[in-house]
Amino acid sequence: MKTLFLFLAALGLAQPLAGAPPIELPAGALAFLEVNDLAGQVTRVRQSLLSKLITQSPEYRQALEAPQARQLLAGMQFAENLLGTNLVKVSDAMLGGQMVLALYPREGRKEPDAVLALRVGDAAVWQQLRGRLQPLLVLAGAKLKRTAEPGGVDRLQLEDKVFGLLRPDGLLVASRKDLLDSAEVLFAGKQAPALSASSAFAKFGEQMGRRHFMRLGVDLEAMQKRFGARLGVPAQFDNGGASLLFQALAELALKSPYLGLTLDLDDRGFDFAAGIAGGPKQVAPEFRWYFSDPASRGAPPLPEVPGLIGGLSWYVDFAGWYRQHEKLLTERAQPEFDKFESGIKTLLPGREFAEDVLPALGRSVTLVAAHQQFKHLGGGLPAVKLPGFALVFDLAKPAEGGDLFALLFQTIATLTNFGAAETGKEPWVMVAEEFEGTTLSRMRHLRAPKGAALPIVYNFMPCGAQVGSHFIFASAPDLCKGLMTALKKPAPKSANRNLLIQLRPGQLATLARNNGDILKAQFVQKGQDTATAQRGIDTLLQLLQAVESLEHYSTVGEDRFQFRLEGRWK
């Protein structure tokens, strides 16, 4: 947190500038990073409500008092004295244009060569800066060779390690002379083999766009030539969870010419994307269980239930993955599957996981969290108010699947009663309730709890219901009912998402406010006094309220796979 505040404090000292024309660097790079109009982006972020809340918070002011921040501010003051101008102007001049850093392989050496190109935002200030920096260049002594060329160009060489070019409109630095020469040609706008024209980066630009605030591209084919065809990705994973989440993606990435990341920022939010080229047909059949069919609806949107805080919706052909675990995972990981199947047999007596359960499973699962009203407690309220949670399973065979899940629900309910007996908690009995023409199975405490500070366990009241081809497991009846209503409505139009995670920070703020004393106690436990803890909570609530939404999703196309993370703030 402190580091974030220091970073923002540093950014807070910068000011905006206009955009800049694109820079080209020589072809043959392993990877590049491109940043456009950094100063302008910083200004737009600074003007947002979120940024104002941060800079007005006591924690931010406290961070400015920290020794590191004082050192930073003193360093900035020193730099301003040296340059004879304020750093706001410097940042406008230097960061208002475009900056590209690219890494190139060199035969016989592990470390790559680098080229940095910067096109400034304000040529006049840049000229002034160059004048101020002249004495420093002299201080470098004989190691630094400097040659003045016509047109206001200075050519620099520091031994045989660094080669530079100071131009009226920017600068170029390289660790190899031939790279600098090629970069110089392109920088001047002349034709030469360019990085953006290479097949990998051309594909990157075509699929993910060429104009972003920040782009990072990696030429995976070049990396494979240099570091081996599999780039360290094992042919078999030794962890089931990792396999389920990443193995198919890693296989697709190995077929992709590029890995690209982009970031865009404005005063209302950010958009981060990561992508590779290739679709489900590019990977071997044993990895296709991960990807939704580009033509189908993929993971469903989160059901709109009252008080929705957030959730996750995931397309995954779990059965397809499970059936191939012996092929996908190492021998060492296999006993875990045997244990899992034995465990499932306890919950589903007489049923075999592979034979009876897998065929019933559909291809998506949804996890939802929402505020609960606790009406089912008949007036009692838990002291700690947790949201209700629910899992919605898509069923391939609704009739058989519904019975299996109902059996699972009943077994879990019985087991929890055994646990209640051990801990002296109130046992519950199973009851059926009719809701909008559908049966909802739920628990009811044998004796209704009383009081407004009930133990945390009263946040959980298991419920189960089947709506069409969906089975709902919920920890709270009102959430279960909300889902039953939502799932009966026609499914929204397809967005073809493989994975969707949404968070509504405003609702999270409500949750935090409802449990303010618990949060405050946690801060006190970490060594804060109550007043400081309260201030921390207030800041946290303000920040949460200033963020409108956070959403992460992945999309599958015939020729591309992309992750996106989007945040919107007020």
Add this chain to the structure above:
Amino acid sequence: MTAPQGMLAPVDWRVRPWTAADARHLLWRAQFGASGAEIDRALKAGAAASVERLLHPTPSREFEETSTLLRRCAMDTGSALDLKAWWLHRMHHSSHPLVEKLTLFWHNHFATSITKVRSAAVMAAQNDLCRREALGSFPALLHGMSKDAAMVAWLDGNANRRRHANENFARELLELFALGEGHYTEKDIKEAARAFTGWHVRDDKFWFNRGQHDEGIKTLFGKSGNLDGGDVVNLCLAQPACPRFLAKKLLTAFVLPRPSEAAVAALAERVRELDFTMSRVMSELFSSELFFSREARGSLIKSPVDLVLGALRALDGEPNLQAVQRLLALLGQDVFAPPTVKGWEGGRLWVTSASLLQRANFAAALVGSNQCGTIRFLKSPRLRLDASSAQLTKDLAELLLPQPLDPEQENQLAQHHAATKGTPEDRLRSLLHVMMALPEFQQM
């Protein structure tokens, strides 16, 4: 009522001066460590006033408010970790630290673990009982414990039924809570267990299950009748072994690791004379010649709680309670979760090769990072960072160590400080680390 005599007679402070070393000795034993300011205040107040202040301090509203917040958090979440944090906060911040020290003493005496009881509320209620009677009446505490829900759950009271008596509580009452081994027979245990039949728990509260109580005649220590649990407790308290058992435990915890038979007998006599009233017993003990004797100084090995909270208090620290409870568990004193019904044996067993390393690591973490909490000592106006290495070493040793260092050791530490590179604060941190890793710092 007679006055204490012999080794328990009060020190005559007119004959010898009350020094900072005496004040530090008293405070480290009666609370969890002592800051420089607390030692100064006790030095100015004198011995009698300092003991009086320990017994009757001024309450702090701010502390009570924070404590209430942390307790409510523990009750609301039902989490053992939150419960531990609540008590550790009390130990460190309470305006009545002696009560917290004695609460820990009774927690160890009536060792009950949340790992079996599985209820933060019930454990907190037992802790309240220990606190309420910490300086109160031992008989009231013993009676209270026999009906305490956590104790009943811990020692399987609900399984103690009329036709099938469970002896767990009766056995521990005689062996660990009141008399000690050798002062009862197996027959006594069986008879006592019958008296406690039907002493059950329902809805987290004591419940006399009349239908399961054995109404027959029982005989214990020569007395026969339809005895119930309360009668058994009273009979135990009347045994000569009871004050002796308690006296030995008090001496071992607060004065000497191996008290002489004479010391035990003398204190047992005072315990009986004072009718087991703990405030008066502790007042006499903390004023006695024995307590301030040379052999008592630095004779106890610090428990993990004394070590960790003591160091934080000495260095004006604010503990990170979550980190401290993890550390205490690592060092072998997980509060609210003693290892067995016998509690923590303590003494030399606190220090093993593994725990010694952990103790040194704790010292490094405390002075080198904010991992266990923040320390204000280095910013204290009392501290003169520009003082000579020798002076700083002497000052720190007086604050932290129970006995003066020998000159050669002191000289080595001063040389270490002088040779350390970095800012004055860095050098002081290094000196503190070395001093807190010394074997002498493990004692109090």
